[in-house]
Amino acid sequence: MSAEPTNRPEVVWISHPAAAAAASLAVVIFFIGLLGIAFLPREARQLANLQYISVTHSLATSKSQPAVSLFWAIAATGTSGCRHHIVIHLLDASPGEIMFLCPRLHPVALAPGPDADHVLVGNCDGTIYLLDLRHPTAEPIQIGRQPDGGVIELACSADGRSIVSQNTYHLYAWDLATRSQRWRREDVAVSSFSLRPDSESAILSTRCGELIEVDLVDGRTLRTLARFSFPPLATALSPDGRLLAILLDNGHLHLLDSHTAAVRWDKKSSRICESATGRFLAFSPSGKLLVTSGQDRGRDLTLWNVVTGQPIKELRGHINNVCGAAFVTDRSLRSWGTDGTIRVWNLDAGIATRVASLMPPREGT
DSSP, X not given: OOOOOOOOHHHHHHHOHHHHHHXXXXXXXXXXXXXXXXXXXXXXXXXXXXXXXXXXXXXXXOTTSOEEEEEEEEESSSSOOEEEEEEEEOTTOOGGGOEEEOXXXXXXXXXXXXXXXXXXXXXXXXXXXXXXXXXXXXXXXXXXXXXXSOOOEEEEOTTSSEEEEEXXXXXXXXXXXXXXXXXXXXXXXXXXXXXXXXSSEEEEEETTSEEEEEETTTOOEEEEEEEOSSOEEEEEEOTTSSEEEEEETTSOEEEEETTTOOEEEEEOOTTTTOSGGGOOEEEOTTSSEEEEEOSSTTSSEEEEETTTOOEEEEEOOOSXXXXXXXXXXXXXXXXXXXXXXXXXXXXXXXXXXXXXXXXXXXXXX
């Protein structure tokens, strides 16, 4: 009885050298890949690990100085969580040309200080700091601390004497010279605020839909300006303080006389400000233009004619939501957002002429 035939893999490989070579190459590539993952350069590993960068604030304190920006980053893996960074950078700088400030802080708000050499920083623990840009490595000066929550918004008065800060519901005022608290309002659930250019009062919007004016020295209510059916999400005063722009929770955009509360115009476009990141308003230096988030899911910007209330231009270029914008001149605008970039726009051409991309510091630095 003859023996059963047996499979002979070695004969197959010998008779098919091309298949043998392909299999060997696949094995080599597999092990090289494993070694590459284990021994990637530090910079490459960090880049591959990065998942999300959002620029939440950006200031251009003067034409002669670089920008100061606040951004946060979330890694795709690991346990580092969300890291917040304050940086000084040029608007066309590469990631290697960024200077990181105050690494021990966990900043969540940034605002211009009393002059071009200083900025205000609001920390997640409620502490407010003054940072001197002339000595960026020096310890920031502590102004005060909100005991009941992080600083989500802050501003300095035009005369440089007062600072107003906000947490989720309460509002505080501080004396910059003495670094002491002036007053605290717990009776109004503030959604946003704007300081008048005369440094005498502030206009608050509340979650109940009210606009009230308060004295900047003692915090007492001076008057109620208006009441809305929907709560205001953002407010902005024109540079001369005469006009007040308001963005409501239902997406409507209003322009009021800031002294009489008379309505100049309102735009009932529910598509404005669909996302939380798009809740911003800014006037141009002349007060003739207004910028808001646009209608393309918050990724673009809309320029408005303040006199007529008509949209005059859409600015497109961000690939994710825009978090804020500020005019440089009436013909130039800066914007920043959740795509990790800051863009400088030529408003005549409607295009971004410069783009800065921010990155977290390298590991070990």
